[in-house]
Amino acid sequence: MKLAVLTPNVSVLAQPSPDDIAGLGQRGYRSIIGNRPEGESEDQPAWADLQAAAAKADLSALQIPVVMGQITDDQIAHFREALDTLPKPIAVFCRSGTRAALMWALANQANLTADERIGIAAKEGYDLEPFRQRLSRETNNAEA
Template structure:
């Protein structure tokens, strides 16, 4: 009995250590789950943006109610990433509409902004737009909203809530918004 009593503190410490390990694993799983969930950054109830998606992410998008995927990344920008045809095939297999409006690093054009407006107005539910980091998708969405007359401060607020800064195009957003009113 005295031997067992001598080891009792070690058993308690070992049990506490196991609990701490379980808690760390639980916290780690929760963080991984949150990181996976946060890949799609919600701008508003109609659109989310994302860095490059995988074929598996198409299934996750479907589960979140996405009915349209807009690809703002040109093919070949990263040959290792799924290309437009790959994502389009996965989207169609999942019953999701797909549209490519590739934006290169040379900037945005009026036809691209108009295509985004048309896509968003024709969407039958939630839209997911993606590019390398989500920035070009956010900026294109911002320009489309501005052209429809949405206030630049509201656009900046929504983009900022999703973690994106529209400062590089803020003058264009304000000009388009003012021109639409």
């Protein structure tokens, strides 16, 4: 399981299995956020199974499902609130990790410039350059 460390409190990863969730707890993570909609692919673990694995590992678990190209301001605000309130460190995931990295970048507009957010993600292997225009906006009215 490859974890991309964006900040000391937030890492992103590709779709974990329930066993991977236990491993996150062993590595010191205290929360997970899932950004995949339920049933996005046939090989995707059910959120209920991931949530049960998180509970067993004493991790907080929150699902904020987003679809690339349809990310709303409300979803970004919910994600930002989760980053502020969930026990840290937090592991965020989607199918490949790109959506999770993008959600982190969109939620941190007030704290970091678009260049900084794109650069941090790039160092960890995630290309957010295609989303530069959205990441550069002060208010997010368009869809990413």
